[in-house]
Amino acid sequence: MIEASTDALLPSPGSRVRPVRDPFHGDLLEVSMGPHHPSTHGVFRMVATLDGETIVRLKPVFGYLHRNHEKLGESTTYLASMPYTDRLDYLCSMTNNWAYALAVERLIGQPVPERAEYVRVILAELTRLLNHTCLAGFLLQDCGASGTPLMYAFREREKILDLFESLSGSRMMCNYQRFGGCRVDPGAHWLAAASRVTEGYGRFLDEFEALLTGNEIMMARTQGVGPLSAKLAVAAGVTGPMLRAAGVAYDIRKVDGYGIYPRFNFRVPLGEHGDTYDRYMLRILEMRESIPILRQALAEIPAGPIMDPKARLRGLRPKAGESYGRIEGPKGEIGFYLVSDGTPNPYRYRVRPPSLINLTILEDLCLGRTIADAVIILGSVDIVLGEVDR
Amino acid sequence: MEITPEQKDELRRHGILLTSLEELYNWGRSHSVWPLQFGLACCAIEMIATSMARFDIARFGSEVFRPSPRQADLLIVSGTVTKKMAPQVVRLWNQMPEPKYCIAMGACAISGGPFKQGYNVLKGIDRYIPVDVYIPGCPPRPEALLNGLITLQAKISGQSISGPDAPRHLGSADSCEYPVPEFGGHDLEPPKNPDLWQPPAPARAPKP
Numbered sequence: 336m337i338e339a340s341t342d343a344l345l346p347s348p349g350s351r352v353r354p355v356r357d358p359f360h361g362d363l364l365e366v367s368m369g370p371h372h373p374s375t376h377g378v379f380r381m382v383a384t385l386d387g388e389t390i391v392r393l394k395p396v397f398g399y400l401h402r403n404h405e406k407l408g409e410s411t412t413y414l415a416s417m418p419y420t421d422r423l424d425y426l427c428s429m430t431n432n433w434a435y436a437l438a439v440e441r442l443i444g445q446p447v448p449e450r451a452e453y454v455r456v457i458l459a460e461l462t463r464l465l466n467h468t469c470l471a472g473f474l475l476q477d478c479g480a481s482g483t484p485l486m487y488a489f490r491e492r493e494k495i496l497d498l499f500e501s502l503s504g505s506r507m508m509c510n511y512q513r514f515g516g517c518r519v520d521p522g523a524h525w526l527a528a529a530s531r532v533t534e535g536y537g538r539f540l541d542e543f544e545a546l547l548t549g550n551e552i553m554m555a556r557t558q559g560v561g562p563l564s565a566k567l568a569v570a571a572g573v574t575g576p577m578l579r580a581a582g583v584a585y586d587i588r589k590v591d592g593y594g595i596y597p598r599f600n601f602r603v604p605l606g607e608h609g610d611t612y613d614r615y616m617l618r619i620l621e622m623r624e625s626i627p628i629l630r631q632a633l634a635e636i637p638a639g640p641i642m643d644p645k646a647r648l649r650g651l652r653p654k655a656g657e658s659y660g661r662i663e664g665p666k667g668e669i670g671f672y673l674v675s676d677g678t679p680n681p682y683r684y685r686v687r688p689p690s691l692i693n694l695t696i697l698e699d700l701c702l703g704r705t706i707a708d709a710v711i712i713l714g715s716v717d718i719v720l721g722e723v724d725r
Numbered sequence: 726m727e728i729t730p731e732q733k734d735e736l737r738r739h740g741i742l743l744t745s746l747e748e749l750y751n752w753g754r755s756h757s758v759w760p761l762q763f764g765l766a767c768c769a770i771e772m773i774a775t776s777m778a779r780f781d782i783a784r785f786g787s788e789v790f791r792p793s794p795r796q797a798d799l800l801i802v803s804g805t806v807t808k809k810m811a812p813q814v815v816r817l818w819n820q821m822p823e824p825k826y827c828i829a830m831g832a833c834a835i836s837g838g839p840f841k842q843g844y845n846v847l848k849g850i851d852r853y854i855p856v857d858v859y860i861p862g863c864p865p866r867p868e869a870l871l872n873g874l875i876t877l878q879a880k881i882s883g884q885s886i887s888g889p890d891a892p893r894h895l896g897s898a899d900s901c902e903y904p905v906p907e908f909g910g911h912d913l914e915p916p917k918n919p920d921l922w923q924p925p926a927p928a929r930a931p932k933p
Contacts, residue, residue, distance in 0.1 A: 370813055373762050373792045377769070378810055399810045400766055403843030410842070419839065425767035489777040507767060507864060721766055 363391065366706065370399045374477050374710045377720030381697075381709065388705045393698045397691075397724050404725040408684035413439055413514070413651045416684065420671075421508040423686065424722040427466050429458040429499070430664040432512035437593065438660030438671035439514045443653045448643055451516035452595045453636040457529060458499075458511070459662070460625040460632070464536060465495045466665035467576075467618040470717050474615055475547065477714035478556050484547065491539050494532050501525060515646025526633055533629040540622055548619065557612040561700035561712035564609060571696045575667025575689050576621060577716065580606030580613040587663035594662075599628050614715040652679055666690055666717050686725060690718040747886050754798075754824070755881035758874070761797035762790035763817065766804025768831040768864040775867040785874055794820040799877070800854075801870075805833035805840055806847040808913050815905045818854045823893055823901050826881070828873050829856045832863045839863065852917040854903055 369380035378399035384392035404423060408416045420435045421428035433455050440447065447455075472488025496506045502521055503509040511518050521529075547553050563573070568581040578585055586603045588596040604620035606613035653675040661670030667689025674683035693716050700716075701709040728743065736743050764772060776782045776790060791797045794817045806814055818827065829850055832838030837848040850856065857880060860873040885891060893901060903921075906913040917923075 370810060371763050371817055378765055378813075399807060399813070400805060401807055401809065401845050402766075402805050402840040403845055406844070407840070407842060422767055422839070425770060485773075486778050489774055490779065493774070493777075493779050506866065507770065 368706070369396075375713065376473065376718055379713075379718065379720055379723070381713070383701075383706060383709065385706070390701050390704055390706065390709060393701045393709065395694060395697055397694075397720070400720045400724040402721075402725065405684050405686060409681055412649075412679045413653070413681065414648050416681075417512070418508065418510045421510055422721055423688070423725065424664070424666065424669070424690065424719045425507060426469055426719055427462045427665050428507060428509045429462045429511060430662060430669060432509065433459060433594075434660055434662045434664065434669045435671045436512040436514055436660075437662060438658050438673050439651075439653075441660055442656060442658035442673055442675055443514065443651070445515045445646060446643055447594075448516055448640050449595075449637050450520075450639040451641050451643075453632050454517050454521055454641065455512065455594055456596070456599070456632045457629060457636075460629045461495050461498065461529070461532075463625050463665045464622050465492055466717075467622050468492060470618055470714075471543065471547075471615060474611075474711065474714040475553075477711045478553065484543075487539075487543060491536070494535075498525070498529055498532060501528070513642060513646070513648060514651070515648075516640070516642035518642075520641040526636065529629070530633050533626055533633065536622070537626055540619065544619060548616065554612065557615060557711060557715075558610060559608070560611045560704065560708050561715070562608055562610045563696065563700060567696060567699060568609070572692050573667070573696060575664065575693065575717075576614060576617050577667065577693045579603065580617040581609035582606055587661060587668055591661070599631055601625075601628050611711055611715045650679065652677060657683075661687065664689060666719070666722075667693055686722075688722040688725060690716075690720075690722040694718050694723060750886060751882045751884060755878040756786040757789075758785075758787045758799045758826070758877065758881075759789045759791050759797050760787055760799040760801050761794055761817065761821065762792045763800065764803050765806060765810065765814075766833065768803035768834070771864045771867055772801060772803045772830065772870060775870045780867040780871065782871065782874070785871065785878070787874055794818075795822065797821055798825055800825065800827045801830050802827065802834040802850045802856075803830045805838065806850050807845050808847055808908070809845065811847045811850075811853060811913060812905050812907060814850060815853045815903055819902050819905065826857045826877055827854055828858045828860060828870075828877060830860045830870060830873070831865055832861060835859050835861065847913070849922075852922045853906060854918075855921055 364385045366383045366385055367380060368383065369375040370378040375381065380396040380399070382394040382396060383390050404419060407419060417432060417435060420431040423431050468488045468491050472485035475484035476482070499509050500506045502519070502525055503511040563577065563581045565581045565583050568578050569583060574585070582605050584603055584605055587593070589603060601624045604617055604624065606617050655675055655677045657672070657674045659670055659672045661668050668687060669689055670687035672685040672687065673681045676682040697713065697716065700712045704712070733743050774780060776788055782788050787799070800818055800821060802814065829835050833840060834850050837846045840846045841848055858873045858877045860869050862869050904915070904918060906915060
């Protein structure tokens with residue numbers, strides 16, 4: 336037990352933290368969770384101050400995986416940064432690729448062929464399925480369902496990874512998108528295989544939901560835990576499923592209509608309470624919406640080139656200027672901000688990481704709850720440390 | 726009298742199992758290697774995938790991922806070790822009881838990998854802790870991790886429990902604590918454990 340020092344824990348005006356030297360209650364207990372902790376989803380550390388079992392203060396500590404992503408991006412060429420974007424959010428390399436390709440395409444005014452746009456949509460929605468499935472598995476693991484839901488989730492993940500591998504040559508680090516298209520053409524066999532995975536996914540979701548969504552333990556454990564208000568979510572810049580679970584209709588696929596998303600007919604699910612259960616449920620509903628998008632894209636994909644024949648990859652020297660490319664990644668708004676000064680490498684390379692910005696409200700969600708609740712709240716925020724720390 | 730492996734096989738066919746204490750001990754140790762449940766970066770996801778149904782690390786007796794270093798035999802350094810994280814990794818290694826083994830999984834754990842240029846990235850965990858098996862790849866496939874595990878099992882099976890090449894924990898009584906680096910002025914202090922790692926000598930053409 337660490338004796339909490341008085342001056343370090345003086346409550347700020349208006350905070351819910353009580354004074355430390357309260358003669359009635361005892362001392363506060365400071366618990367440091369992580370960076371090596373099975374449920375902090377990587378090398379993340381939470382310093383929780385406990386009053387009995389209740390969290391009265393929670394300080395996130397990160398930087399344990401700071402791999403100098405932005406600095407490396409500024410010291411290499413535009414194309415050489417593409418493999419690094421895979422390693423940002425290492426569950427969703429395809430969407431990271433797309434956001435970066437979009438930023439560079441806007442910087443140099445590069446058009447993208449029709450077929451490549453369709454392939455990008457297919458890959459982005461497959462990535463969304465993959466990410467949300469893994470999230471549900473990890474969240475259930477955090478709730479205490481040790482192993483089994485995660486095994487189900489990883490079984491499905493392997494099917495999507497097989498698709499990624501046969502397309503790009505790598506299971507996780509795909510490095511597939513290029514400025515002005517994609518690296519290789521998927522071909523008819525791949526599209527047929529993607530169709531099979533898409534058609535089978537609904538069945539998996541039915542099975543998963545039959546086990547979990549109405550499960551009484553799951554509901555008792557997650558409903559009403561860590562509610563996020565729409566006001567706080569908007570004020571903190573939260574995006575993605577976290578924001579929509581709080582009831583704010585903001586989906587960049589609808590707002591920006593980047594790529595060819597306006598052609599697709601899909602609904603944006605919204606949460607009502609913003610609690611952990613809503614955040615879980617919203618991801619399930621998003622997966623259900625991804626399946627019709629995939630189905631439509633796989634049916635309508637036109638023939639044609641996969642790369643713009645005039646696209647220039649090597650020796651790229653964009654004119655001085657700046658651009659911001661953002662897409663609706665599975666975790667939220669993933670964006671790349673580039674400033675060019677006319678040299679082969681960007682003057683400034685900045686990533687807008689959805690995980691980090693969604694994580695900033697962690698303390699607000701956890702105050703007044705127990706450590707066990709903090710674990711599942713963190714699980715429902717959906718962080719990947721490669722992106723939080725970069 | 727020396728018994729050849731052929732004679733042993735012959736006896737085994739007749740229902741007589743002949744073994745030595747050393748063989749029995751190593752057989753048991755090498756088929757129940759409990760890894761530490763500890764992920765650092767991208768490779769950790771592949772490590773989790775290895776323990777799932779498709780690749781099923783349980784076939785090799787290593788499915789028991791322990792969250793506590795006190796119960797673990799194997800440290801899989803799965804991912805980029807940053808300078809902020811390196812002291813924690815070495816501390817975890819020190820907390821593990823002997824006999825213990827270390828696998829450096831992926832390019833980052835071996836040498837810093839694609840992030841080697843980074844100012845905050847440790848250029849290989851073997852500067853601070855002794856690594857038994859290196860698995861290249863970015864990230865290595867689950868099959869590669871399984872192959873690394875089999876390589877480690879072969880290494881354990883080959884260890885003799887007495888003599889000069891006995892494993893650390895059966896050897897001299899010196900401490901198995903490794904010095905934990907700390908943040909110095911502009912780098913980790915010390916930058917390496919000189920007993921474990923020395924920079925390779927520069928290769929020069931022989932003088933004519």
